[in-house]
Amino acid sequence: MLPSRIVIVGAGQAAAAAIDTLRRKGFTGAIALVGEEDSCPYQRPPLSKKYLAGALAHERLLIRPPHFYTEHAIEMHLGRRVTRIDRAAQRICLDDGTALPYDELLLATGSRPRALSAPGADLPGVHFLRTVKDVEAIRGDCARARHVVIVGGGYIGLEVAATCRELGLDTTVLEMADRTMNRVTCPEVSAFVQAEHARHGVNIVCNMRVRAIAADASSGRARAVICEDGTEYRADLVVVGVGVAPADEVASAAGLDCANGITVDEFCRTSDPRILAAGDCCIHPSPHYGRRVRLESVDNAFEQGTSAALSLLGTPAVHDKVPWFWSDQYDLKLIIVGLNHGYDTLVMRGAPAQRSFSVCYLANGELVAVDTVNSAKDQMAARKLIAARARPSLDKLADPNLPLRECL
Ligand SMILES: Cc1cc2nc3c(=O)[nH]c(=O)nc-3n(C[C@H](O)[C@H](O)[C@H](O)COP(=O)(O)OP(=O)(O)OC[C@H]3O[C@@H](n4cnc5c(N)ncnc54)[C@H](O)[C@@H]3O)c2cc1C
Structure with a gap:
């Protein structure tokens, strides 16, 4: 049976993807969104890039305009922090004393910057x-x-x-x-x-x-x-910028299994059958890589937010896409596809001097990750090859004139 009331904690990328999927797939029950920032969900990547440079207006950060939430009947509780989950009573408590009941709860609380443990780290400036x-x-x-x-x-x-x-x-x-x-x-x-x-x-x-x-x-x-x-x-x-830690303190205080993030299965379910989690805050099993991973990327937040929504709708689908991440610095577009952990062979495609090249990582002959620098075409092929557990020829890989998709 579908839940009649879903509450989502954390108004970020994963929450936005979950709301989108729930309403697009026809969920007509109540959805409440609680976020400690006083903004509708927005994209963080421009914060260190164009937004910091003053080259992007605040409205352009928003994933959906504010009227989207009204039109889709989302009960908004912005500028409010969840302080406690009362699992027995199936409700959450907010920092203003409000209690919100839920049938199903989705935790999408993201991560928080790690502190710098040095005297003076709290000075103005x-x-x-x-x-x-x-x-x-x-x-x-x-x-x-x-x-x-x-x-x-x-x-x-x-x-x-x-x-x-x-x-x-x-x-x-x-x-x-x-x-x-x-x-x-x-x-x-x-x-x-x-x-x-x-x-x-x-x-x-x-x-x-x-x-x-x-x-x-x-x-x-x-x-x-x-x-x-x-x-x-x-x-x-x-x-x-010394890294982030998962925002799992409320989940952990409520007794949910946590270990470097809220522990979820491949359907985003936590150790409580009424609670799911998605995005930076959780650690999930990756069937592809055969281990638990905690990812900090827009792609992962989007995929897990979508996957959590499908689980809430009773149509679970395993979350096992090849992860990817990007970084923009000057005119460089660096895209990392897959996880290079444990690689034993590295093949360069092209020369860094040309400012457009890729690096392929293999483990026991299998392509596990590819980094591309200003080389978007390799990136698309990389996703397909890694997903297919391709075992490409090293000689072919090393030839930058041969399209990556033809390197098998
Ligand atoms: C400066 C910057 C640049 C980045 N650049 C890139 C990039 O180029 N490419 C890329 O793929 N990724 C990038 N990322 C990472 C990406 O933005 C995150 O992985 C993504 O936002 C995670 O989405 P999320 O929904 O899990 O969490 P978030 O988007 O962080 O949302 C979580 C929300 O939950 C709220 N919250 C936490 N606890 C509570 C509580 N108890 N009660 C209520 N609300 C709560 C938080 O305040 C936050 O608003 C960047 C991140 C930053 C900060």
Whole structure:
């Protein structure tokens, strides 16, 4: 039997996909959406790119215009945080004391920036980047800043670096590992991206751990980032991008199984049959890769939001698409298809010097992931080959003139 009332917690990408699917598939029951930000669901990727640069209006971030939710009879509770799930009574409690009953609950609470554990990390002028409000605060400081230090050389840090450089700021990235983006890509792609940043005048310093952020004696604002080796980097603006953690605290407090995210099955069901979870907040089994994964991408939030809605409608479908992720830095479009974890062979297609190339990752002869840089055509073929567990010929793969789809 279909639920008569679905409550969705977290008004982000996964929630938007779930609402879309539920209404498009004809669900006529009540849907309530609770979100702690005071905005309708919006896209986060432009936050570190065009929106930070001031080149995109706020309305363009919205996944659906506000009237969509009225027209589709969505009961909106924006600017409200869920503080507790009462599983026995099947209701959630909001921070203003309201209690909302549910037949089925979908948790789509996303993730939160990891804190920087260094003295001075809470000074004015030090920012994290997750929400529109964060960007507005950064933009305010950008207007009077000359020297920005970005702590963390992952995607977000590097995208912010590219944007700040384009805004004319003196930009330094401090990364504690020996290379940037080390969690997601190979040393060859890291080296290429770092060289591009250097060419644009960004100072990337690896193997550098932050010890503290020092304050200016008169203004009390951040003045410099001080590293473990004693080096000081001048900074009137600091952006911290040291990764995110799943927002699973309410789920965990309610006794749902959590382990680096809310544990779900391949249909987005949690350990409580009345509760589902989707997006950055959860960890799911990937039949393709044969292990549990927690992904932080728009694609995953969209796929899982859709999959959770199908489960709610009683028509479950296994969520097992090949994941993909993109990053834009300057005129570079980096697209990562699949997960390269455990690869034993790496094949370059094309030369980084041409600024358009791909890197293929294989494990025991099977293609498991492909990174493409300004090479969209390889990206589409990669998704199909990885999904089909293709075992391409290495010689053919290495020939950039041969389309990837013909490399079998
Ligand atoms: C700056 C930036 C750039 C990015 N760039 C890319 C990119 O280029 N490509 C890509 O694929 N991905 C990118 N991502 C990642 C992508 O945006 C996320 O993976 C995606 O938004 C996850 O969707 P979600 O629905 O799981 O969570 P979110 O979209 O984060 O939504 C979760 C919402 O739940 C709310 N919430 C949390 N707890 C509660 C509670 N207790 N009560 C009420 N509400 C709550 C949060 O405030 C938030 O609004 C980027 C992310 C950021 C921050």
